[in-house]
Amino acid sequence: MAPGMTLLAVEGLELRRDARTIVSDLSFSVSRGDRVALMGASGTGKTTVLRAIAGLEPLSAGSISVDSARLAASSPTDAQARELQQRVGMVFQFHHLFAHMTAIHNVWLAPVHVLRQPRAEAERRARLLLERLGVAHRADALPHELSGGEAQRVAIARALAVNPALLLMDEPTASLDPARRGELAATLCELSADGTALLVATHDAEFARACAQRILLLDGGRISRDGPAAEVLA
Amino acid sequence: MRVIVALLLVVCASPAFAQDGPELRWGGDAEGGAPFVEADPNDPARVVGFDVEIAQLLAEGLGRVPRFIQVGFTSLDAAAARGDFDIGLSGLEDTAARRSRLAVTIPYYEFRELLTVREADAARFRTLGDLAGRRVATLGATLAYDLLVKAQAEHGVVPVTYEDDVHPYTDLAIGRVDAVLLDEVLAERGVRRNPGLINQPTVAGVGSYVGLLAPGNTALRDRIDGILRQAMQDGRLEAIFRRWEMWNDDQPRLYARLTGGVAVPAPEVAADLSTWEAAQRYLPALLRAAGITLLLSCLAMALAIVLGMAIASGRVYGPRPVQVALTAVVEIVRGTPLLLQLFVLYFGLATVVQLPAFLAALLGLGLNYAAYESEIYRGALEAVPRGQLDAARTLGFSTRQALVLIRGPQAFRLALAPMTNDFVALLKDSSLVSVITVVELTKQTSIFAANIGSWLVPGLMCAAMYLALSLPLARVARRIEKGWRRA
Numbered sequence A: 001m002a003p004g005m006t007l008l009a010v011e012g013l014e015l016r017r018d019a020r021t022i023v024s025d026l027s028f029s030v031s032r033g034d035r036v037a038l039m040g041a042s043g044t045g046k047t048t049v050l051r052a053i054a055g056l057e058p059l060s061a062g063s064i065s066v067d068s069a070r071l072a073a074s075s076p077t078d079a080q081a082r083e084l085q086q087r088v089g090m091v092f093q094f095h096h097l098f099a100h101m102t103a104i105h106n107v108w109l110a111p112v113h114v115l116r117q118p119r120a121e122a123e124r125r126a127r128l129l130l131e132r133l134g135v136a137h138r139a140d141a142l143p144h145e146l147s148g149g150e151a152q153r154v155a156i157a158r159a160l161a162v163n164p165a166l167l168l169m170d171e172p173t174a175s176l177d178p179a180r181r182g183e184l185a186a187t188l189c190e191l192s193a194d195g196t197a198l199l200v201a202t203h204d205a206e207f208a209r210a211c212a213q214r215i216l217l218l219d220g221g222r223i224s225r226d227g228p229a230a231e232v233l234a
Numbered sequence B: 001m002r003v004i005v006a007l008l009l010v011v012c013a014s015p016a017f018a019q020d021g022p023e024l025r026w027g028g029d030a031e032g033g034a035p036f037v038e039a040d041p042n043d044p045a046r047v048v049g050f051d052v053e054i055a056q057l058l059a060e061g062l063g064r065v066p067r068f069i070q071v072g073f074t075s076l077d078a079a080a081a082r083g084d085f086d087i088g089l090s091g092l093e094d095t096a097a098r099r100s101r102l103a104v105t106i107p108y109y110e111f112r113e114l115l116t117v118r119e120a121d122a123a124r125f126r127t128l129g130d131l132a133g134r135r136v137a138t139l140g141a142t143l144a145y146d147l148l149v150k151a152q153a154e155h156g157v158v159p160v161t162y163e164d165d166v167h168p169y170t171d172l173a174i175g176r177v178d179a180v181l182l183d184e185v186l187a188e189r190g191v192r193r194n195p196g197l198i199n200q201p202t203v204a205g206v207g208s209y210v211g212l213l214a215p216g217n218t219a220l221r222d223r224i225d226g227i228l229r230q231a232m233q234d235g236r237l238e239a240i241f242r243r244w245e246m247w248n249d250d251q252p253r254l255y256a257r258l259t260g261g262v263a264v265p266a267p268e269v270a271a272d273l274s275t276w277e278a279a280q281r282y283l284p285a286l287l288r289a290a291g292i293t294l295l296l297s298c299l300a301m302a303l304a305i306v307l308g309m310a311i312a313s314g315r316v317y318g319p320r321p322v323q324v325a326l327t328a329v330v331e332i333v334r335g336t337p338l339l340l341q342l343f344v345l346y347f348g349l350a351t352v353v354q355l356p357a358f359l360a361a362l363l364g365l366g367l368n369y370a371a372y373e374s375e376i377y378r379g380a381l382e383a384v385p386r387g388q389l390d391a392a393r394t395l396g397f398s399t400r401q402a403l404v405l406i407r408g409p410q411a412f413r414l415a416l417a418p419m420t421n422d423f424v425a426l427l428k429d430s431s432l433v434s435v436i437t438v439v440e441l442t443k444q445t446s447i448f449a450a451n452i453g454s455w456l457v458p459g460l461m462c463a464a465m466y467l468a469l470s471l472p473l474a475r476v477a478r479r480i481e482k483g484w485r486r487a
Helices: A046-053 A078-087 A103-113 A119-132 A148-160 A178-193 A205-211 B002-012 B050-062 B073-082 B096-101 B143-155 B167-173 B184-193 B218-234 B236-243 B250-259 B275-317 B320-335 B338-348 B357-383 B386-394 B399-436 B441-452 B456-484
Strands: A006-017 A020-031 A035-039 A061-066 A069-072 A088-091 A166-170 A197-201 A214-219 A222-228 B023-028 B038-040 B043-048 B065-070 B087-093 B109-118 B135-139 B158-162 B179-183 B197-213
Touching: A006 A046, A006 A197, A020 A046, A020 A061, A020 A197, A020 A222, A035 A046, A035 A178, A035 A205, A046 A061, A046 A088, A046 A166, A046 A197, A061 A078, A069 A078, A078 A088, A088 A148, A088 B386, A103 A119, A103 A148, A103 B399, A119 A148, A148 A166, A148 A178, A148 B386, A178 A197, A178 A205, A197 A205, B023 B050, B023 B073, B050 B065, B050 B087, B050 B218, B050 B236, B073 B087, B073 B096, B073 B197, B073 B441, B096 B441, B109 B143, B109 B167, B109 B184, B109 B250, B135 B143, B135 B167, B143 B158, B143 B179, B143 B197, B158 B167, B167 B179, B167 B184, B167 B197, B179 B184, B184 B197, B197 B218, B218 B236, B218 B250, B236 B250, B275 B320, B275 B357, B275 B399, B275 B441, B275 B456, B320 B357, B338 B357, B338 B399, B357 B399, B386 B399, B399 B441, B399 B456, B441 B456
Parallel strands: A035 A197, A035 A214, A088 A166, A166 A197, B023 B065, B023 B087, B135 B158, B135 B179
Antiparallel strands: A006 A020, A006 A061, A061 A069, A214 A222, B038 B043, B087 B197, B109 B179, B109 B197
């Protein structure tokens, strides 16, 4: 599949929490190497949509496809969710690093136990990832010893270590000061140059402008606008 | 059941129920059963037995009203010394230790120590010398126990101590032990109640029953000795023992000696050691018992941890029916006394499966503590932030991998402090297994204390050993925690 072709396809998606409908009949797509910001006021369901794409939420209707993996509301199985999860990485707002492991251990754990890479190889690649994200000097620190920005970079490295085609990020600038926001935007641009697609939920317009090529505006459980950043944020 | 009756007796024996006039407060253990002291089957608020009638006889002679005070058999000496009652009467044996520490009456009944065996073994197990390497049951802190300890050194007999005089014979009948050594009163009753057992004619030793008074109470003791001598001469004691079918030719000889002005014979096992000598002699046995306590506690804790983890995993991850079933198991085990569970495992199941005592103790403690451990682990598992489990799923970990690699290790850290706490509690709860014949540290200490007639030195030695076992453990746990919290 060449760059530019559809990687993520969300079709007629409906998500509910108990009786409350969070989003309904939601459809959009993201191409390989795209950098897309999912925007909207607090409580519009940005996080829930990201979680659904990561295979963490039950679907009430519709389907989500990433590459050849497809999760549909009509016949959801754990195996399908696992297929989806193998192609999608997620960086949570609060990072959720494994609290009992050092930064680098957080990064190589999945390559060793999920991808069955040899430990030495996985550790070498983990160190490269941490270097690339500028936190190699914190490799042996425990999560509670990291600053918010450092923890986020380790979380990005952890998500990238399993080579996802699509990286989801939830409110990545929430714990960053303005200088760090610029750095993060630059880092994400670099990543997408390798072909990793990005879908970032944020309400930070400045960051969206710096990072995303395309903006999806979520309003009332539907996409109200979809277009280039310059246009939507104008 | 017997404990309930005993409690009832204590309540009913309170002053509100007593008759008028000065009282003769006499202590005994209604759990000892007939013919000594037992709750009247027709009226559990009353006690009957030959010791009850002797108490009545003494009270009459003193112009007092007898009042029964329930005291556990092994606590009778200490209670007598404290003055909890005027006189203790409960098939209490005349020993050198008692004579040196308490005011002891003249003997009122002489008994022989008899060896009871299964009929099939009658030809090969005639004396203690025939029982090398065999398990021989008795009551702790009795003349028979002392004889068995001697036989252990001389013939390699293995003494097994019980807390009551019923189960030695039932366990002999089902083959858990190969012989019982106890006084003839108990032996006759044991053979009567358990078909297939016989008493060997050889006499392993001779002892006698006495009354115990506080050491300073020699004036009352002398008056009681007078009353006993009178009753020996006028046949009232004979009448009592005939009523309980205990009269035999040994008694007139004993009474003739006592009323004929002959000095009271010294008890047979007369090892009146100083406390220091006794401490030295008992130290190896206490250390061995401490080893059993430690081994039992470690194995039981290991079992509790493994089972507790399985139960906790089932309650967190299992389908609804499994969760309900496991919750029920935990509540039943937590909600019933460990003592009861041990009794059921060892004696209750004996007709179905005869667990060796140590195994039954291990299972009882392990299962009981597994219920507590499982609750700690369940709480700890649920305390690990959900977000980390979501992160694990997005990274492609299976549920099992997430448990083993991420949730389990963090839960274990949360659980370590309460687990250490439980291990120390288990170490001490392990003393309960003495009711199913395992001689661990507390039991060995109580045998020691009964033998020298004081709890002070044995108690201090025992406490020091428990601390020596539990303190290093607490230290190790703290060090592990510190390692996890490194800066």
